Amino acid sequence: MTAEVHKHYLSGGWSLHSWLLTTDHKRICWLYLVSITGFFFLGGIAALLIRLELMTPPGDFLTAEGYNETFSLHGIVMVWFFLIPSIPATLGNFLMPMMVGARDLAFPRLNLLSWYIYTLGGIFTIVMVIGGGVDTGWTFYTPYSSLFSSSAVIAAVAGVFIVGFSSILTGINFIVTTHTMRAPGMHWLRLPLFVWANYATSLILVLATPVLSVTLLLIAAERLLGIGIFDPSLGGDPLLFQHLFWFYSHPAVYIMILPAMGVVSELITCFSKNRIFGYKGMVLAIMAISLFGFVVWGHHMFTSGQSLYAGILFSFFSFLVAVPSAVKTLNWTATLYRGRITFTAPMIYGLSFLGLFAIGGLTGIFLAALALDVHLHDTYFITAHFHYIMVGGAVTAYLGGLHFWWPKMTGRLYSELWSKIAALALFIGFNLTFFPQFLLGYSGMPRRYHEYPEAFQLLHVMSSLGSVVLAIGYLLPLVYFTWSLFRGAPAGANPWQAEGLEWRTASPPPKHNFVSIPRVTEGPYAYR
Amino acid sequence: MPIVKPAPAEQFDDMGQQRRAVLMGMWVFLVTELLLFGGGFAMFAMYRVQHPQVFAEAAGHLSLPLATANTVLLLTSGLTMALAEQAVEAGSRRLTLVFYLATMALGLGFLGVKGYEWYQEWQAQLMPLPGLVFAWPGNESQQAELFFNLYFILTGLHALHMVIGLGLLGVMVVLVQRWRDPHRLTRQTQVSGLYWAFVDVIWLFLFTTLYLLGP
Numbered sequence: 021m022t023a024e025v026h027k028h029y030l031s032g033g034w035s036l037h038s039w040l041l042t043t044d045h046k047r048i049c050w051l052y053l054v055s056i057t058g059f060f061f062l063g064g065i066a067a068l069l070i071r072l073e074l075m076t077p078p079g080d081f082l083t084a085e086g087y088n089e090t091f092s093l094h095g096i097v098m099v100w101f102f103l104i105p106s107i108p109a110t111l112g113n114f115l116m117p118m119m120v121g122a123r124d125l126a127f128p129r130l131n132l133l134s135w136y137i138y139t140l141g142g143i144f145t146i147v148m149v150i151g152g153g154v155d156t157g158w159t160f161y162t163p164y165s166s167l168f169s170s171s172a173v174i175a176a177v178a179g180v181f182i183v184g185f186s187s188i189l190t191g192i193n194f195i196v197t198t199h200t201m202r203a204p205g206m207h208w209l210r211l212p213l214f215v216w217a218n219y220a221t222s223l224i225l226v227l228a229t230p231v232l233s234v235t236l237l238l239i240a241a242e243r244l245l246g247i248g249i250f251d252p253s254l255g256g257d258p259l260l261f262q263h264l265f266w267f268y269s270h271p272a273v274y275i276m277i278l279p280a281m282g283v284v285s286e287l288i289t290c291f292s293k294n295r296i297f298g299y300k301g302m303v304l305a306i307m308a309i310s311l312f313g314f315v316v317w318g319h320h321m322f323t324s325g326q327s328l329y330a331g332i333l334f335s336f337f338s339f340l341v342a343v344p345s346a347v348k349t350l351n352w353t354a355t356l357y358r359g360r361i362t363f364t365a366p367m368i369y370g371l372s373f374l375g376l377f378a379i380g381g382l383t384g385i386f387l388a389a390l391a392l393d394v395h396l397h398d399t400y401f402i403t404a405h406f407h408y409i410m411v412g413g414a415v416t417a418y419l420g421g422l423h424f425w426w427p428k429m430t431g432r433l434y435s436e437l438w439s440k441i442a443a444l445a446l447f448i449g450f451n452l453t454f455f456p457q458f459l460l461g462y463s464g465m466p467r468r469y470h471e472y473p474e475a476f477q478l479l480h481v482m483s484s485l486g487s488v489v490l491a492i493g494y495l496l497p498l499v500y501f502t503w504s505l506f507r508g509a510p511a512g513a514n515p516w517q518a519e520g521l522e523w524r525t526a527s528p529p530p531k532h533n534f535v536s537i538p539r540v541t542e543g544p545y546a547y548r
Numbered sequence: 549m550p551i552v553k554p555a556p557a558e559q560f561d562d563m564g565q566q567r568r569a570v571l572m573g574m575w576v577f578l579v580t581e582l583l584l585f586g587g588g589f590a591m592f593a594m595y596r597v598q599h600p601q602v603f604a605e606a607a608g609h610l611s612l613p614l615a616t617a618n619t620v621l622l623l624t625s626g627l628t629m630a631l632a633e634q635a636v637e638a639g640s641r642r643l644t645l646v647f648y649l650a651t652m653a654l655g656l657g658f659l660g661v662k663g664y665e666w667y668q669e670w671q672a673q674l675m676p677l678p679g680l681v682f683a684w685p686g687n688e689s690q691q692a693e694l695f696f697n698l699y700f701i702l703t704g705l706h707a708l709h710m711v712i713g714l715g716l717l718g719v720m721v722v723l724v725q726r727w728r729d730p731h732r733l734t735r736q737t738q739v740s741g742l743y744w745a746f747v748d749v750i751w752l753f754l755f756t757t758l759y760l761l762g763p
């Protein structure tokens with residue numbers, strides 16, 4: 021028995037060497053967790069500075085330029101270095117091989133390489149963004165980023181370009197692992213939805229990231245070599261940049277939300293002890309979302325002067341994406357029906373996701389409507405909408421997943437009470453921060469301004485106070501997770517009585533995940 | 549010396565699984581490469597539609613004979629590469645080496661011709677780099693500059709891939725030098741063969757869009 025305990029994946033030692041040169045996907049998950057948490061809190065500090073400035077109508081805390089730099093830092097860090105890698109690189113890394121019943125990913129060394137590319141590229145970009153005063157926003161729109169910027173745009177763009185390779189490597193690794201490394205008996209339709217979601221995400225990563233790469237390459241060439249690609253005076257077209265950029269960046273939204281949907285499917289089934297309602301429908305919905313995601317990018321440009329007919333088509337397809345998203349939401353709700361529901365911390369996160377994602381998704385339908393978008397474009401309505409999806413959706417699910425699989429990753433439990441308090445603080449703080457922004461945007465408050473008329477102050481103050489509650493919701497887990505790492509009670513192999521291959525092995529799992537490769541005889545979520 | 553059976557890496561069950569995984573990984577990687585160029589081609593197509601006349605005229609200033617020669621060189625290198633794969637299958641070390649070296653020579657020849665072509669364009673003042681004079685003999689000089697910007701970026705990106713491919717071939721030559729059992733090389737041979745074929749295909753696209761769609 022003691023011999024068994026000493027054989028888990030963390031028992032290989034704590035030397036720097038054993039971490040920095042590891043090829044074990046479970047250890048690489050931890051490397052990612054450390055980097056990602058660092059980036060997340062950096063982006064969070066920028067967010068708090070933004071909210072602090074917006075407490076009062078005049079621009080008194082930050083200058084206009086300082087404000088532009090702060091929200092650029094916030095967007096660049098949160099989108100490129102937190103949201104895009106968040107769930108796939110951490111939980112996905114840990115769970116993909118375990119859920120398909122494999123010893124590791126197909127290419128463990130590439131996996132480690134992708135962490136190095138990500139972390140070094142991320143740090144480089146952030147140093148350049150802060151040191152070089154990049155103020156283009158996270159989108160690097162031309163000509164802000166080409167003709168009219170005096171800041172270190174090339175370096176920042178180069179950093180994002182480099183980090184793109186880590187996405188591509190992760191994507192390739194997940195796709196190949198899902199195709200070739202499944203345990204005996206693990207048919208495609210027996211894969212947990214978390215695997216399906218990460219598989220679909222990987223397809224997007226692999227298909228969309230290269231287009232972003234070539235676009236960023238051209239901006240860098242435009243600035244570095246002084247040649248015109250998107251420069252209208254040469255007959256170039258700045259709108260073309262937007263097309264190429266959103267061809268990646270709309271699907272990038274699904275890179276963020278699909279893995280979150282995967283996590284939530286696991287949470288809802290486990291804590292209602294029910295099979296997922298409509299498994300095949302869920303799989304189809306995942307694949308449909310990733311497919312439709314490629315044909316809606318023009319909805320970011322309804323007011324940029326693209327042709328009306330293109331606008332109508334893009335609007336139509338954007339409405340269409342709502343169908344599979346609604347299928348998923350309804351299926352989760354149906355899964356709860358007559359379930360034996362327990363309100364553990366992961367479940368509170370999961371249920372929060374359902375509510376917040378529903379609001380984010382429904383307001384997305386407002387924005388997909390051509391005429392309404394003219395009114396709402398570039399207002400706080402947009403800001404609120406995508407924060408409901410990316411923060412209310414993706415970050416909540418990320419935390420829920422972390423709470424769910426923490427006992428598996430560490431072999432230890434955390435404080436039940438404090439984790440519930442943190443989950444509730446997140447839900448309340450989030451709504452307090454972002455719901456007022458819908459009202460602000462609807463009444464005409466534009467994005468990206470550091471000052472505003474006095475009439476908007478009450479809602480802005482509510483939003484700023486909410487962000488403090490939200491920050492507490494994010495900081496608490498840091499405290500009790502650290503505590504749990506050293507003092508937490510032993511979790512045992514399956515503290516939640518959950519189904520799934522990852523729960524059939526010890527916590528923490530042995531180096532090659534399973535003592536012997538499991539044989540799969542039934543579909544996922546075989547509850548009761 | 550007893551022949552040791554090659555063992556798969558520890559995450560795989562057997563060599564077959566490892567080979568399937570590696571080949572599939574390479575295919576997916578090539579899809580990403582294809583989309584990288586795809587973004588560039590899409591951009592070129594957009595601008596060509598917007599400025600059809602001057603783009604056609606500018607394409608006429610490229611050297612079709614040199615590009616044709618390069619197409620021949622590269623297609624031939626594709627043949628020698630395929631033959632190298634066959635030679636590995638057949639277990640002939642000497643032939644494998646010959647074919648790999650021939651492929652490298654043809655690839656270097658391609659880069660040489662390409663370099664000469666760029667040199668000619670530089671001489672003709674068609675290289676729109678800072679510090680250089682861009683002298684366009686016709687109307688719409690700025691749109692012509694746009695064409696040449698894209699031309700240099702796309703062919704440059706392709707040349708970069710050629711250099712990587714040559715590096716890969718160098719690795720293969722070293723591997724063949726110290727080969728003991730040809731079956732240990734099939735996986736690497738197939739992967740480098742796929743990459744080379746991809747570089748070939750991209751050139752065919754470049755050749756047709758940049759040179760053949762001229763006036």
Ligand SMILES: [Cu+2]
Nearest residue numbers: 270317319320
């Ligand atoms: Cu979008």
